[in-house]
Amino acid sequence: MTSLESHWQNVYAARAPDQVTWFEPVPEVSLAMIKSSGAPANARIIDIGGGASNLVDHLLGLGYPRPTVLDVSAAALAKSEDRLGVRASEVDWIVADMLTFASTQTYDIWHDRAALHFLTAESDQQAYVRVLKSALKLGGSAILGTFAPDGPERCSGLPVVRRSAPDMASLLGSDFALQESQRHLHPTPAGNSQQFQFARLRRIA
Ligand SMILES: C[S@@+](CC[C@H](N)C(=O)[O-])C[C@H]1O[C@@H](n2cnc3c(N)ncnc32)[C@H](O)[C@@H]1O
Known part of the structure; x- marks a missing residue:
């Protein structure tokens, strides 16, 4: 087991x-x-680093067919x-490192809340963009949520890269157009709050 897997399994x-x-x-x-x-009612959606998030429950409730949840932690998906x-x-459950994920299909929506921000190395960030492009349809949307520039510097004890919406647009590059952005103050179960930044980008090329 890699140190990444064991961290998240634990x-x-x-x-x-x-x-x-x-x-x-x-x-x-x-x-x-x-x-x-x-996205159409039959949109194929993948939640990257979805962990044990309730998002998939809502996607099923809304009728999206066979949503996919990918995470490095099998315990989270379980x-x-x-x-x-x-x-x-x-649901399609995929236990994998998002950086080496070789998708066998393309998606209408790539959703990632609080997984991308753990990639601190430039080479890993570039690998992430390559995987995203291999899995997202032309015209599809990438919905990314990371800690905002004034958000916490660490998450789950690990350092993170904090981003603005233009930072996310710059990371994905000119094949994507920024469509929408939203800051979100996330209340943690312990009663603290964390500033998130979300961005929605459409793949245009
Ligand atoms: C802060 S949690 C967020 C979980 C979920 N997106 C949510 O909003 O509840 C980060 C998640 O990313 C997963 N993760 C971190 N690095 C990953 C990687 N390289 N590949 C796949 N999953 C990863 C972790 O296992 C964890 O479930």
């Missing part, structure tokens, strides 16, 4: 899904941006599968 083994700092009962900003992307019960079979 995190999810140690805490209930609703006790991690990033827990949100309803992923309001993510859902609003998926809606405003104008928690979501347990929560969903029989509906877990309607």
